[in-house]
Amino acid sequence: MQANLSTATPGATGGLEVTLTGFARALRSAGVPVTQDRTQSFLRAVAEVGADHQAGVYWAGRATLCAEPDHFPLYDKVFEAWFRGEVPRLVRSRANPPNRATPGMVEAPGGSTEGGPVQPDVVRVRASDADVLRHRDVADLTPAERAALAQLFALIRPRPPLRRSARRRPARRGSLDARATLREELRRGGEPGRLRYRRPGRRPRRVVLLIDVSGSMSSYADALLRLAHVWVRSAPLGTEVFTVGTRLTRITRALRARDPDDALKAAGEQVPDWSGGTRLGDVLGAFLDRWGQRGVARGAVVVIFSDGWERGDPAVLAAQMARLHRLAHRVVWVNPHRGKAGYRPVQGGIAAALPYCDDLLAGHSLATFAELVEVVGSA
Amino acid sequence: MTDGESPGGARSGADGAARPASPEALAAALRATGYLADDGLATVAWLALAMRRPLFLEGEPGTGKTALAEALAEALGAELVRLQCYEGIDASQALYDWDFPRQVLHLRAVEATRRPDEQVDVAAVEQSLFDERFLLARPVLQALRSDNAVLLVDEVDRADDEFEAFLLEVLSTHAVTIPELGTIRAANPPMVVLTSNRTREVHDALKRRCLYHWVEHPGLAREIEILRTRLPQVPQRLAEQVASVVMRMREGGNGRGALEAPLLKPPGVAESLDWARALMELGRRELDVETAANTLGAVCKYREDADRVRDSLDRLLAG
Numbered sequence: 001m002q003a004n005l006s007t008a009t010p011g012a013t014g015g016l017e018v019t020l021t022g023f024a025r026a027l028r029s030a031g032v033p034v035t036q037d038r039t040q041s042f043l044r045a046v047a048e049v050g051a052d053h054q055a056g057v058y059w060a061g062r063a064t065l066c067a068e069p070d071h072f073p074l075y076d077k078v079f080e081a082w083f084r085g086e087v088p089r090l091v092r093s094r095a096n097p098p099n100r101a102t103p104g105m106v107e108a109p110g111g112s113t114e115g116g117p118v119q120p121d122v123v124r125v126r127a128s129d130a131d132v133l134r135h136r137d138v139a140d141l142t143p144a145e146r147a148a149l150a151q152l153f154a155l156i157r158p159r160p161p162l163r164r165s166a167r168r169r170p171a172r173r174g175s176l177d178a179r180a181t182l183r184e185e186l187r188r189g190g191e192p193g194r195l196r197y198r199r200p201g202r203r204p205r206r207v208v209l210l211i212d213v214s215g216s217m218s219s220y221a222d223a224l225l226r227l228a229h230v231w232v233r234s235a236p237l238g239t240e241v242f243t244v245g246t247r248l249t250r251i252t253r254a255l256r257a258r259d260p261d262d263a264l265k266a267a268g269e270q271v272p273d274w275s276g277g278t279r280l281g282d283v284l285g286a287f288l289d290r291w292g293q294r295g296v297a298r299g300a301v302v303v304i305f306s307d308g309w310e311r312g313d314p315a316v317l318a319a320q321m322a323r324l325h326r327l328a329h330r331v332v333w334v335n336p337h338r339g340k341a342g343y344r345p346v347q348g349g350i351a352a353a354l355p356y357c358d359d360l361l362a363g364h365s366l367a368t369f370a371e372l373v374e375v376v377g378s379a
Numbered sequence: 380m381t382d383g384e385s386p387g388g389a390r391s392g393a394d395g396a397a398r399p400a401s402p403e404a405l406a407a408a409l410r411a412t413g414y415l416a417d418d419g420l421a422t423v424a425w426l427a428l429a430m431r432r433p434l435f436l437e438g439e440p441g442t443g444k445t446a447l448a449e450a451l452a453e454a455l456g457a458e459l460v461r462l463q464c465y466e467g468i469d470a471s472q473a474l475y476d477w478d479f480p481r482q483v484l485h486l487r488a489v490e491a492t493r494r495p496d497e498q499v500d501v502a503a504v505e506q507s508l509f510d511e512r513f514l515l516a517r518p519v520l521q522a523l524r525s526d527n528a529v530l531l532v533d534e535v536d537r538a539d540d541e542f543e544a545f546l547l548e549v550l551s552t553h554a555v556t557i558p559e560l561g562t563i564r565a566a567n568p569p570m571v572v573l574t575s576n577r578t579r580e581v582h583d584a585l586k587r588r589c590l591y592h593w594v595e596h597p598g599l600a601r602e603i604e605i606l607r608t609r610l611p612q613v614p615q616r617l618a619e620q621v622a623s624v625v626m627r628m629r630e631g632g633n634g635r636g637a638l639e640a641p642l643l644k645p646p647g648v649a650e651s652l653d654w655a656r657a658l659m660e661l662g663r664r665e666l667d668v669e670t671a672a673n674t675l676g677a678v679c680k681y682r683e684d685a686d687r688v689r690d691s692l693d694r695l696l697a698g
Contacts, residue, residue: 059422189480
């Protein structure tokens with residue numbers, strides 16, 4: 001029922017309360033989480049501000065029924081439909097606060113009328129676009145969808161894998177820390193205080209990403225580089241990124257830039273062998289000779305993003321992978337085709353490398369990237 | 380306005396403090412202190428006063444959330460008690476703490492002045508340890524004890540969930556139980572303003588207890604008005620230029636602005652006030668490209684932002 005506030009007399013509290021409660025319920029079915037106590041506060045607020053004051057009712061409702069800026073557009077729509085009134089457009093209500101990606105934002109298209117003339121417009125809720133985008137294969141996206149996906153990358157929060165360190169840290173339990181306990185006692189003038197303990201600390205392990213940028217992986221290159229950028233931003237000094245194709249290129253420094261587009265542009269300029277062939281075995285050997293021996297790969301978690309289409313000799317690849325496995329703490333192979341139905345790792349290159357990998361994961365969509373980040377974080 | 384009150388005037392509530400009778404009256408009182416609030420903010424703040432609910436302000440940094448609490452305190456003639464939240468804050472930092480070193484000294488004094496044959500009443504000595512003078516009242520307790528206070532809980536998104544639960548308890552009951560002293564109930568519950576920069580989602584249980592408002596950047600006309608009110612010596616032309624350039628910087632990246640990509644930190648009202656003040660110090664009466672490039676540090680606080688703005692300065696300043 002569309003109610004006109006100006007005709008609702010203050011004395012007829014019954015009718016007014018029904019109107020306002022109905023508005024709250026309509027708002028709830030539109031997707032704003034309105035609970036019973038919020039509705040009660042709304043009624044109290046309208047009683048304070050006066051029901052004849054339309055702008056007052058608008059602000060009272062916005063203050064009591066909405067919990068986030070994302071709810072404001074829905075609130076405006078339902079308010080306009082319910083009270084057939086002008087929404088005070090004093091400030092632009094933005095759909096999103098800027099610089100924050102909010103996936104899964106509920107979208108409410110124009111409502112459809114239900115039943116008889118006394119039913120209000122019910123605004124329907126439909127599954128969010130962003131959730132579906134997360135599970136789509138990156139290679140199949142249109143450029144517009146790719147741009148939308150790029151926003152969602154910011155939500156991946158990699159945490160570094162940890163290992164025990166030799167240094168002891170203050171802790172709630174563990175072995176007694178005599179020095180700290182004594183100092184605490186001195187601070188209290190000789191009165192016994194709390195006992196202080198210490199236990200071995202945790203340090204982050206290095207993460208090394210090797211991204212195959214040959215022709216067969218070219219449709220995934222953009223997404224993988226964005227993932228690498230997010231990773232580098234989360235731990236700038238503890239992550240190393242290399243591209244492998246026919247040459248080995250270190251792009252860690254380029255990816256340290258804050259803006260993803262700048263980082264990708266800088267990385268693109270550095271890499272000479274985009275969409276070329278793959279000589280994974282030789283390049284891996286070069287990596288281990290130059291960087292592995294220097295300790296970048298030692299004790300690290302190494303992630304290789306490749307589909308394993310190898311031009312060179314699979315035996316060479318197997319030998320280098322054996323070396324890598326001995327050097328690194330954990331080797332994770334990410335294959336974009338792994339997620340597809342009917343895939344079997346029987347092709348020469350990947351079959352040779354598989355015995356030396358600790359994990360073989362899929363890496364074709366944002367959801368699989370998030371899983372990969374979890375696996376590495378707990379390695 | 381019902382009869383018996385002066386229209387637009389203040390109405391005394393049960394707490395004896397002068398409470399504005401309508402949102403317009405509150406806006407006028409805030410304007411008298413130099414804070415220009417728009418209708419929505421004034422209505423929600425007035426409702427918070429009337430319903431005795433906390434006011435939860437969320438918004439970008441630099442939009443005047445903390446300033447509102449200060450202006451409210453001044454307008455209501457109340458004492459402003461400020462609790463700055465940080466990561467790891469706990470109840471003892473917010474509520475109260477016992478001054479342990481002083482208590483120990485008191486014990487030593489009692490011990491030193493005791494005559495050798497005197498019997499010591501242990502219970503009495505222990506009781507004297509938990510006296511008012513050894514109690515360090517932290518902001519929340521100060522606000523609860525005060526007659527007329529505005530409690531500002533600043534940046535509550537920096538604290539963690541346990542602190543939120545503690546705040547929720549205090550805000551619901553307006554009472555604090557100190558085991559040694561008893562329960563301290565607030566005679567006049569303070570007006571509570573919570574601010575957040577939305578770096579973390581505050582739990583809904585706390586938000587439900589409060590009245591929620593999102594503070595936006597002001598529009599062009601309002602920003603010019605703020606500049607002229609806060610800095611009366613700034614000429615009209617300069618205020619207009621500063622306000623329109625800052626507006627364009629905020630709009631960056633949505634297709635019609637002069638900047639292709641949005642800034643990492645769009646400038647707020649605080650930044651435009653700083654910029655106007657800086658230009659006044661330099662003695663400028665108009666804004667030109669060179670002066671703007673030199674004084675960019677007052678507006679852009681990130682290097683990438685400063686570079687981006689410097690590249691598009693001529694477009695930003697154009698008409």
